[in-house]
Amino acid sequence: MTIENIDIEASIEKAQIIISEDKDMSPASKSMFEILILIITLLVNRLNLNSRNSSKPPSCDRNRAK
Numbered sequence: 861m862t863i864e865n866i867d868i869e870a871s872i873e874k875a876q877i878i879i880s881e882d883k884d885m886s887p888a889s890k891s892m893f894e895i896l897i898l899i900i901t902l903l904v905n906r907l908n909l910n911s912r913n914s915s916k917p918p919s920c921d922r923n924r925a926k
Contacts, residue, residue, distance in 0.1 A: 861904055868904050
C-alpha cells in the first residue's frame with residue numbers, strides 16, 4: 861500500500877530487517893518495536909477496507925460516487 865508516495869509495506873519490511881539484524885538492541889526494545897510494527901500493520905490493513913471487502917456499509921466508503 862502506498863500513501864503519499866510512501867510504500868508502507870516496504871518500509872515495514874525494512875524496519876523488521878533492521879530490528880532483527882541489530883545485535884546491540886536490548887530484548888525489551890526489540891519487543892517494543894515489534895509490537896509497534898504489528899499495530900501499524902493492523903492500522904494500515906484497516907485503511908484498505910471498504911464495503912466490497914468487509915461488512916462496512918457503502919455509505920462509509922471514501923470517495924464514493926453519490
